Amino acid sequence: MARKVLVLGEVRDGALRNVSFEALSAGKVISEGGEVVGVLVGKSVSALGQEFIQYGASRVVVVEHAELAQYTSDGYSQALLAVIEEEKPEGLVFGHTALGKDLSPRIAGKLNSGLISDATAIEVAGGNVVFTRPIYSGKAFEKKIVTEGLIFATVRPNNIPALPKDESLSGEVNSLTVDIKDLRTIIKEVVRKASEGVDLSEAKVVIAGGRGVKSEEGFKPLKELATVLGGAVGASRGACDAEYCDYSLQIGQTGKVVTPDLYIACGISGAIQHLAGMSNSKVIVAINKDPEANIFKVADYGIVGDLFEVVPLLTEEFKKLKI
Numbered sequence: 157m158a159r160k161v162l163v164l165g166e167v168r169d170g171a172l173r174n175v176s177f178e179a180l181s182a183g184k185v186i187s188e189g190g191e192v193v194g195v196l197v198g199k200s201v202s203a204l205g206q207e208f209i210q211y212g213a214s215r216v217v218v219v220e221h222a223e224l225a226q227y228t229s230d231g232y233s234q235a236l237l238a239v240i241e242e243e244k245p246e247g248l249v250f251g252h253t254a255l256g257k258d259l260s261p262r263i264a265g266k267l268n269s270g271l272i273s274d275a276t277a278i279e280v281a282g283g284n285v286v287f288t289r290p291i292y293s294g295k296a297f298e299k300k301i302v303t304e305g306l307i308f309a310t311v312r313p314n315n316i317p318a319l320p321k322d323e324s325l326s327g328e329v330n331s332l333t334v335d336i337k338d339l340r341t342i343i344k345e346v347v348r349k350a351s352e353g354v355d356l357s358e359a360k361v362v363i364a365g366g367r368g369v370k371s372e373e374g375f376k377p378l379k380e381l382a383t384v385l386g387g388a389v390g391a392s393r394g395a396c397d398a399e400y401c402d403y404s405l406q407i408g409q410t411g412k413v414v415t416p417d418l419y420i421a422c423g424i425s426g427a428i429q430h431l432a433g434m435s436n437s438k439v440i441v442a443i444n445k446d447p448e449a450n451i452f453k454v455a456d457y458g459i460v461g462d463l464f465e466v467v468p469l470l471t472e473e474f475k476k477l478k479i
């Protein structure tokens with residue numbers, strides 16, 4: 157059954173986030189040959205419309221407003237609900253990002269719809285669109301179908317491959333005027349945490365440090381390895397609690413969920429709450445002095461040793477490969 161599906165593109169620092177292209181790819185599956193319409197919300201975002209089309213949107217609807225320069229649940233939900241009212245889609249897809257996690261339940265509530273959050277795979281099987289999503293902190297997966305009404309899902313970054321960009325594609329980018337009003341939250345100023353390099357939740361390589369790094373200084377060799385591999389640095393809560401690094405790096409049940417191609421855990425014991433945030437990484441390498449550490453149970457490759465010896469050796473070897 158062909159469906160019209162709306163896919164929200166997420167813009168950060170003037171560019172579409174990769175998860176938006178993955179959401180488009182999910183939207184294509186849900187549409188079953190129907191129309192996939194991209195939606196861009198913000199202040200000056202229409203210039204990104206053609207790129208969204210090159211990744212698979214049939215056309216793009218843009219809602220621009222000065223009050224949408226920064227994300228607020230109030231402003232974005234007003235914009236999205238207006239587009240939904242206009243387009244009357246049968247499917248809706250957001251990225252399972254901080255923005256998507258905040259906005260999707262609100263939109264689902266307003267529409268009196270269900271929501272399949274954090275989908276890691278989508279397929280059409282037995283005449284249904286079947287979603288796979290983690291349960292019990294990633295220890296198991298469930299399959300879900302929607303039997304009636306809107307098919308609304310958020311997709312976990314780095315799980316559903318984006319379609320390749322086709323620069324020969326072009327299409328309509330239309331504006332929808334929405335009166336954004338009665339905002340209960342006004343963002344006066346955004347103070348960015350100084351973060352270097354690659355975005356942790358979308359990184360293909362994550363080098364994570366635990367209490368075993370022993371100090372803020374101890375993260376230095378991890379940062380060097382991350383730089384050589386074009387990856388991001390993450391951390392266990394143990395490392396964050398010990399003030400070796402900022403909480404924005406925390407991975408796990410109460411931190412970020414990451415699914416990179418390569419996860420290197422350095423001096424992390426592998427508590428269940430940490431595994432909840434990284435156990436679905438494609439390849440896991442664990443470096444730990446303790447051969448009995450729990451992290452080795454989920455690791456594809458284990459190195460029993462001192463991280464301060466092993467990590468610099470890895471960095472030197474990867475440098476030789478000129479990745």
Ligand code: FAD
Pocket residue numbers: 365366367368369391392393394395406407408409410411422423424425426427428429430433443444445446449461462463464
């Ligand atoms: P430790 O358990 O102390 O492990 C340190 C490891 O480093 C040890 O295995 C040791 O052998 C090794 N080591 C030491 N020195 C070296 C060296 N030189 N070379 C190599 N290895 C070395 N934790 C999270 O990570 N994320 C979460 O989101 C999270 N949420 C939580 C939510 C709740 C409600 C609770 C109760 C806990 C949560 N935790 C979370 C905490 C979690 O239970 C663990 O306490 C924490 O993950 C431990 O961090 P760690 O592995 O860095 O430290």
